[in-house]
Amino acid sequence: MLPVDLPDTVRDALLAPLVDHACHGVRRDELTRGRFELLLNEGGSPAPPGTTHFDTPLGAAVRRWCAPVLGLEPHAPPPIYLSRRAELGAAEVNRLLLRASGVSAFLVDTGPEGADLLTAAEMGSGGEAAAGEVVRIEQIEQDVAEMAGVAVDYLDSLGDELSARAARAVALKTVVAGLCGLGLDPARPSRGAVLAAANRRLADPKQPLAEPALARHLLWSAADVARERGLPLQIHAGLGACDAGPHLADPALLTGFIRALQPAGVPVVLLTCYPYQRQAAYLAHAFPHVYVDVGLALAHTGAGSPRVLAELLELAPFHKQLYGSGCRELAETCHLGAVYFRRALGAALKARLDAGEWSAADAARIAHMIGAGNARRVYRL
Known part of the structure; x- marks a missing residue:
């Protein structure tokens, strides 16, 4: 599975247990x-x-x-x-594939949850791994919108509910790219603008969030809770977040928000980002609080994944890169994320070793950082 002629220390580092910091539950049904x-x-x-x-x-x-x-x-x-x-049967398939991935901890996006998807605890049990919950803020907003009667109640309940659910989470996550795009005004919206948008939202609360002012308010409210609780804020970009249009899922559109958030010290984790991994690498290079992975792009690009990961390694600091499978619904995507991560990183390490740019100790240390160490530090595992 790995390139031949790698030093044993590097091979061991590549095969060490991973922390899958960004995944979803897989299906339990046939x-x-x-x-x-x-x-x-x-x-x-x-x-x-x-x-x-x-x-x-x-x-x-x-x-x-x-x-x-x-x-x-x-x-x-x-x-x-x-x-x-x-x-x-689905249960045995999930068990085999989750355990074959060699993951020691799954950090699972639990929203929207469904009876057909494994919970975070079940993902951990199936994979013989630890598990943590990543709370999706749009799911909280949807729940609040369906319960609130008036706009003021909506605003008050949203902050309270974000704080309450964050208490059991390892991170907060937004999928705003697929709803409104990432090119939102980065400034906090005024209370008047939020109240007006909330009144429109409550006229049909079962619909997905589509009000830009509310999306901005939700992002900033989540950032406030993340700062208070010391949690990272995950932002899905690129592949899998393109419902509003692929051009609106470019993480470079977040530059203003990222810059505005920097004084708060909230870690921002850019997920997947393909085909914009170079833009994401630049943001991780330029801002001290930005981290990045290529997520489900590893499984979806398959044999082409070494080129995708190589573009992150061109510029993103090694202590800013994380492993995440981005797996969703099919346990196969969990296993394949791990397979192609190890193969792609192994190819990159071998190229640098062969060129004499890195020592074997450098390569092993970087493999450990990206595979698990960075995630353990960022998520305080």
Whole structure:
């Protein structure tokens, strides 16, 4: 799995247990082929007639790296792979793939939770790992909007509920990129603007948040709670956060907000970011409180993942990079995130060792930092 001729210390560092600082629960129910294929595709649409989502980098990776974990030969055809998956059952498939990932701690985005998804505790149990909860702030906002009767109650309840749920969390997270885009005015909105937007919001509270003034208020309220409790604020950008348009998921659009937040000292963790990983690397380089991963881009780019990770390593400080699988719904994405992280980082380390730029001790130390050490420090694990 790793490049040959790596020093033993570097190989050991790459194979050491990881901290998956950004993942989701995986499905506990049995999946038909149609449902499985939909989950292979971030767009959530069926493949065109006569084609299959197995003919993607992620689909090929499932057949190559997940098939052996389930007791099949590498590159097992899709029908054989799915037949074996059904034979084992979802619980056993999840157990095998989560444990094969070599993760010592899962930090799980729990919102929106569903009965078909494993909880944070169940992810930890299935993977024989520790687990922590990452609270999604938009889910809190949705809950408050559906309960509040008037705008003033909405504002008061939102702050209280953010603080209450943060008490059990290791981090707060926003998916505002997929709702309003990241190009929001970075300034705190006025109370009048928030009240007016809240009145519009409460007219149809079951709809997802789409009011820019409320999105800004929610971000700043979350930042206040994160500062008070010493928590990081995760911001999903790029792949998987593009509902508002891919151009609006570029983390560079956050520069004003990041700069405004710097005096508060709240760690900002940029998640996934693909195809904007270079912009994210620049932000991590330029601002002391910004951290970054490439998340689910590792599994979705498959054999191309070394180039993606290499672009982070070009500029982002090594103590600012984290490992996160970004896994969601399919346990395969958890295992593949770990596989391609180790392969991609191994290739980058070998290139630098071969060029004489780093010593073996440097390479091993950096592998330990990115794989687990940075996350343990940032999330105070």
